[in-house]
Amino acid sequence: MEEKEFLKQKAAVLYQALESGIIDVDSVLDTLMATKREQIIKMHAYAITPPATEGGRWQTCYKDSSGKRKNIKAQTKEELLDKLIPVYLSNSHLDNLTFYGLYEEWLEYKATVTNSVNTIKRHKQHYKKYFEPSVLHGMKIKKIDELILEKECNRIVKEFNLPRKEWCNAKGILNGMYEYAVRKKYLAENPMSKVQILVKYRQVVRKTGKTETYNSEELSALNEFLDRMYAESLDASFLAVKLNFLLGLRVGELVALKWSDLCDDNHLHIVREEIRDQTANSYEVVEHTKTNRDRFVILVPNAISILKRIEKQGEYIFMRDGKRITSIRIATILRKFARYEGMPLKSSHKMRKTYASNLNANGVPLDCIREMLGHSNLNTTLGYIYNPLTESQTYDLITKALQ
Secondary structure, three states: OHHHHHHHHHHHHHHHHHHHOOOOHHHHHHHHHHHHHHHHHHHOOOOOEOOOOOOOOEEEEEEOOOOOEEEEEEOOHHHHHHHHHHHHOOOHHHHHOEHHHHHHHHHHHHHHHOOOHHHHHHHHHHHHHHHOOOOOOOOEHHHOOHHHHHHHHHHHHHHOOOOHHHHHHHHHHHHHHHHHHHHOOOOOOOHHHHOOOOOOOOOOOOOOHHHHOOOHHHHHHHHHHHHHHHHHHOOHHHHHHHHHOOOOOOHHHHOOOEHHHEOOOOEEEEOOEEEEEOOOOEEEEEOOOOOOOOEEEEOOHHHHHHHHOOOOOOOEOOEEOOEEOOHHHHHHHHHHHHHHHOOOOOOOHHHHHHHHHHHHHOOOOHHHHHHHHOOOOHHHHHOOOOOOOOHHHHHHHHHHHHO
8 A cells, every 4th residue: 555655656746747847758758768779789689780881771680479580670770779679578568469459559540640531431441341350350469470461461352352452442451550560669560561462453444535534525515515504594513513624623622612712813722622521421621632732723714714604602612502512513413414415424533534634635744734633643643544535536646646
């Protein structure tokens, strides 16, 4: 009892010291890490080798729980020693931590650093489908090595007949979990970095411009339809669809546009988007884009002409019956057009692909297209570019090029 009281008094004194600034938390953490590193140096039996060349990395090795020797590297000696901490120093939490326990820890952390509740929902769906039935689910993290992971990853791809893209979505959970474990010092390195998929992915038929874009004839018919419907109803929703083939916005960005985003005669400032909460099935506007980066989109004369036709009804550009339109309204208009023309439905996202494809077909540099779309990676942009021409236009172009 006396010992418990003594510990309480010590804790109270430490708290007061922290509150008054006598003890600096960062300094204490630095001292603790330095002490742990000294312990590692005394316990580590293998040589710690400095970089052989400028820009190289420090390296050493250790034996894992199965007795296999493993090499590890790091940019600095301190980082190398930090990677060895979970190898040598006891951690009761880690001793009992299961794969599912790590997943729950990571997911709780992930929820604090993402703006999208839908991302968390997708992670939960993927985990339940692929990893909850797996032997990994109940295994202790310390018992899972790269070979066990590799075996399970290959089994999942084969058993579910996954295409590469779907597996990448599922693998994102594993990478996230293990990167989190490394940062928490539960593990020395991420075993997923060495996992190979050796089975065949399900082959997916390559998409083409016929399905992914509105070709020039379809676009002409759509514009006629939109003009006619707007003339009959004065519903700005029809102009929103027409305009987006000249802006290439994500549909959530399109319906979140405000008049204040018209920053000058030639540019539109893209700073927000509509998001859907899949759990509550509700829509709201947030003050950021999907990538958390704002951007400026060029307004061509035709786009400016469309904007001038819209009557201001509030702070948002596209209003209907006194309320901001949502992405559902855009999808509804495209569905009506598809029924009217008797053609397969092309989604609102294909307006964006048509925009990118038309820019590319007319010689706009790829990096400019990337900027207009708001992509950080050019490879993402390449996935948006198809042939937006009709068969006869394509034939004429190839004929001209080869004459």
